[in-house]
Amino acid sequence: MNKEEIKPPTKDLSNQIHEYINSCVKTLSGGFINPLIDFALPSSHQKRFEIWCENIYKAIIELEENIISRENLLADEEFISLLKESVTIASKTHQEEKHQLLKNALINNFNSYLAFDSKLIFTRLIDSLTISHLYFLRLIEKYATEIKDKKIFTEIKEILKKDSMSEMIPDNSYQMIINDLEKLNLIAIGDLVFKNIVRKSGALLTGDGDKNLPYLTITSFGNDFIKYIIKE
Numbered sequence: 001m002n003k004e005e006i007k008p009p010t011k012d013l014s015n016q017i018h019e020y021i022n023s024c025v026k027t028l029s030g031g032f033i034n035p036l037i038d039f040a041l042p043s044s045h046q047k048r049f050e051i052w053c054e055n056i057y058k059a060i061i062e063l064e065e066n067i068i069s070r071e072n073l074l075a076d077e078e079f080i081s082l083l084k085e086s087v088t089i090a091s092k093t094h095q096e097e098k099h100q101l102l103k104n105a106l107i108n109n110f111n112s113y114l115a116f117d118s119k120l121i122f123t124r125l126i127d128s129l130t131i132s133h134l135y136f137l138r139l140i141e142k143y144a145t146e147i148k149d150k151k152i153f154t155e156i157k158e159i160l161k162k163d164s165m166s167e168m169i170p171d172n173s174y175q176m177i178i179n180d181l182e183k184l185n186l187i188a189i190g191d192l193v194f195k196n197i198v199r200k201s202g203a204l205l206t207g208d209g210d211k212n213l214p215y216l217t218i219t220s221f222g223n224d225f226i227k228y229i230i231k232e
Helices: 013-031 033-040 041-066 069-074 076-090 096-111 116-128 131-142 155-162 164-168 173-182 220-230
Strands: 187-188 192-194 198-199 216-218
Touching: 041 069, 041 076, 041 096, 069 076, 076 096, 076 116, 096 116, 096 131, 096 220, 116 220, 131 155, 131 164, 131 173, 131 216, 155 173, 155 220, 216 220
Parallel strands: none
Antiparallel strands: 187 216, 192 198
């Protein structure tokens, strides 16, 4: 079937989803959807948001064709809740990387074994973490084997710097990013050395840590997050 043929003039799935997105934005803006959005968002920002909405529409069409029926999709309360959360986040950012991750998460929702609360937490993490945090976490997951025995962070950094994704991370922000990700239980650290400072994790300081823990590694929670937001 030609996808252009799926857009009849009647009130179909796309119209219902579009109306639902408008309803979400009205709720967020106190009911003044068009004046507020037109006034608050520069045209370039608004355009990116509109493109994201169009991409979500196309993804929904693919879901309808391959995974879930139209009726079940509209009746899926978890999906509608995640859609509403994603619309909120997408409207706040110009960053195309985050728009793509939000789309990935919505699609991956249907093939994920995760509980709804975990899906909602991961969606909100896309909002709260910076692009630098997200790229660093992806690098730690990607190079887990190469860095697991490295105690000196400069050695870990040399490995990560070989990947083009590292170009998105400010050189002076690594320690802050590590602190943030550890607090969120996305990574775990052992006695990691930054120059002459030994950085110990809270778990190890309280005696609760695993003595065989790698010096810097992604947690199972972090792995679940990455799998949920990366396109399969």
